[in-house]
Amino acid sequence: MRHLIALLACSFVTTAASANDAPASEAAKAAAVKTITDSVKPKPVSSPIAGKQMLAPSAPAGAAPATRSKEEQAEVDLSAKIAARLAEMRANQAARVAAAAKARRAAAAAAAARAEAPPATFKAHGNHWSYEGETGPANWGKINADWTRCGTGSRQSPIDIRDGMKVDLEQISFDYKPSSFNVVDNGHTVQVTVSGGNYLTVQGRMYELMQFHFHRPSEERINGKGFEMVVHLVHKDAEGKLAVLAILLERGKPQNTIQTVWNNLPLEKHEVMAPSIVLDPLELLPQRRDYYTYMGSLTTPPCSEGVLWLVMKEPQQASAAQMALFSRLYPLNARPIQGSSGRMIKESN
Numbered sequence: 001m002r003h004l005i006a007l008l009a010c011s012f013v014t015t016a017a018s019a020n021d022a023p024a025s026e027a028a029k030a031a032a033v034k035t036i037t038d039s040v041k042p043k044p045v046s047s048p049i050a051g052k053q054m055l056a057p058s059a060p061a062g063a064a065p066a067t068r069s070k071e072e073q074a075e076v077d078l079s080a081k082i083a084a085r086l087a088e089m090r091a092n093q094a095a096r097v098a099a100a101a102k103a104r105r106a107a108a109a110a111a112a113a114r115a116e117a118p119p120a121t122f123k124a125h126g127n128h129w130s131y132e133g134e135t136g137p138a139n140w141g142k143i144n145a146d147w148t149r150c151g152t153g154s155r156q157s158p159i160d161i162r163d164g165m166k167v168d169l170e171q172i173s174f175d176y177k178p179s180s181f182n183v184v185d186n187g188h189t190v191q192v193t194v195s196g197g198n199y200l201t202v203q204g205r206m207y208e209l210m211q212f213h214f215h216r217p218s219e220e221r222i223n224g225k226g227f228e229m230v231v232h233l234v235h236k237d238a239e240g241k242l243a244v245l246a247i248l249l250e251r252g253k254p255q256n257t258i259q260t261v262w263n264n265l266p267l268e269k270h271e272v273m274a275p276s277i278v279l280d281p282l283e284l285l286p287q288r289r290d291y292y293t294y295m296g297s298l299t300t301p302p303c304s305e306g307v308l309w310l311v312m313k314e315p316q317q318a319s320a321a322q323m324a325l326f327s328r329l330y331p332l333n334a335r336p337i338q339g340s341s342g343r344m345i346k347e348s349n
């Protein structure tokens with residue numbers, strides 16, 4: 001029996017040690033080891049009564065040494081059997097766990113293969129896209145395997161903004177300031193990258209302004225009405241989530257920030273102009289800050305979804321000459337309207 005206790009204590013130590021390496025288990029281990037030591041330590045037999053108390057109940061006091069050694073041998077045999085049985089049980093359990101894990105992996109691989117397997121083995125890797133013809137918006141989803149959302153997504157942008165739910169939308173909080181910038185004609189639009197430190201906060205999240213760019217005509221419509229141009233200010237939060245602020249442009253008086261950008265257009269496409277002056281994105285904002293908001297996507301490949309759209313209700317003005325200059329570069333660089341698929345649109349009261 002002593003051996004049995006020692007064996008169980010051993011197995012407890014093994015379990016405790018393997019289950020948790022925290023210092024707390026060290027104490028448990030030490031206690032268990034002490035139990036083992038105590039139980040196997042030979043006990044001095046000072047009197048027959050004390051001896052009787054120390055020995056297992058099956059060993060009668062004063063039994064002959066030959067009988068005792070027989071019993072001890074039997075205990076050793078029993079311990080060995082128990083140890084062998086325990087080892088067998090552990091091996092069986094490990095095999096069952098391994099088999100279950102293997103089955104799970106096989107099921108997951110099969111499910112992934114079913115989900116991903118296209119009808120053919122064709123995988124597109126093109127990266128040239130445009131606003132018309134073969135590589136136009138209708139085919140974006142087929143050009144590159146990573147752009148399939150452009151063709152199949154159900155939360156795409158732009159949309160015709162109508163039937164918004166009028167609520168007390170919180171004001172967007174802008175923390176924009178004069179910043180250094182650079183300008184590039186990237187082959188799809190004129191894009192302005194601003195230095196860090198410009199933020200907007202909405203719905204409890206803070207997004208940093210990365211860049212802004214232009215489309216002609218405006219991609220979004222409001223109750224079916226389009227605008228001559230739109231500026232998209234692309235923001236990203238610390239988790240990489242995107243928020244795009246859209247400012248519609250209508251014909252009117254010249255706009256300072258836009259003029260600064262036009263003044264610094266590089267002569268060649270893809271060349272970056274980095275002027276030594278600053279530009280204040282705050283000047284792009286209309287006076288009234290009411291807006292529409294909905295969840296959509298990037299309006300260019302890869303058409304990633306999960307983008308928070310904030311569309312200012314009041315258009316900003318730009319002069320006819322400013323509009324004409326952009327139209328010489330990009331007479332049409334707007335993705336067509338996408339289905340809103342019952343998405344919720346909220347708007348400021």
Ligand SMILES: [Zn+2]
Pocket residue numbers: 213214215232299
């Ligand atoms: Zn855009």
